Amino acid sequence: MKKDKIDIIKTSGEKVRFSLDKLRSSLRYSGASETIINRIIDNIRDELYQGISTKEIYNRAFSLLKKEKSHFASKYKLKKAIYELGPTGFPFERFVSSLLKYSGYQTEVGKIVAGKCVSHEIDVIAIKDSEAVVIECKFHSEEGLNCNVKIPLYIHSRYEDVKYNWNLNRIDKPELTKGWVVTNTRFTEDAIVYGKCVGLYLLSWDYPMGNGLKERIDRLGLYPITVSTLLTNREKQFLLSRDVVLCRELLTDKFYLDHLGVSDVRKNKILNEIKLLCTI
Incomplete structure (x- = not known):
């Protein structure tokens, strides 16, 4: 059986064709040398079989990287490590707060804020210069659970309620200018379309392209x-x-x-x- 014709099973249950290029790219992300990467790929390629899961491939690559250098394996497991912040979403909220602090924001976590109609517990409030943003964090402890359009719909209504009262009575507070939704998984296409339409800022593992959670963590070294x-x-x-x-x-x-x-x-x-x- 040709190894470039292997079908693998994703966490979602979807069947896709195994990509050597994707495996190589993920291993390069760990910081390992090309020599180490080639050695690991040779090992994994020999163990592939029809219907192997992405989890099995990941576990094997992680184990081989760990034998080389533990910090290679640490960086390789970043996505999984975010899931391990659970089972509750609170550590994820603090993690998001920390990312923003190192980007120059002043932050508060879990603060009750009065809206026009009702009060809301805001996951993260972030202030930078003369602007404030309110952030809702949607944490999933299991892979394959994405944020659909219902999430930004709900968050946008909360944001508008908070924004009205905040800006009406802000006195010495900076103006509230933006609502964010941050998730450790991914947004569905209709969630992204809705977010763009109403002006919500959406941040996920790989969105916006080139500036998602993964890139921000790497850029700032905030693992x-x-x-x-x-x-x-x-x-x-x-x-x-x-x-x-x-x-x-x-x-x-x-x-x-x-x-x-x-x-x-x-x-x-x-x-x-x-x-x-x-x-x-």
Whole structure:
């Protein structure tokens, strides 16, 4: 059987043709050298079979990258690491807030704001210069669940209610100029069309093209703590509960590793992985 004729199964259940180019591109994203990438591709190509899942291919690539360098595997698992911020959406809200802080915004998370008709709990309020934006975060802990048009429809009505009262009574507050919807998955086409029509800013894993969550994270080096391949799930949850959402925050709050009872040898490995990741 020719390896370029293999059909693979996506998380959504959709069957697509295996693409060597897509696999190579995803491996390059990890920062691994072409020599390492070629070695991994040769391994995976030998193990392909008709109907293999994208999850199996991912797990194999991740395992092989981890054997090479842990920070390659960390960067490779970025999308999965965002899902691991769950099961609730609160860590994702704090993650979005952190991304905006490093982009020059002042932010608040989970604030109750009065609207014209009713009060609303706003996931993130972000202020920069003389403008304010309100942001609703839609987190999915499972792959394949996209945001359809109902989400921006609902968020836009909340935004308009908040905007009316905010700008009428703002006094010393900056003008509220924009509503955002941020998701860790993707928007359907009709959701994007509606967002453009009413002026909502939509931000997802890969939208807007070239400036989605993935590109922003890479550009700023703001990786979530869940990308670490050396921290256990229990340790990650402990750190998230202490508002350590970003890898680089652990570099300054490393005393939490002492609270967790992490040995000096292992602590140095964890911090080295994070330093390498944040400087790629």
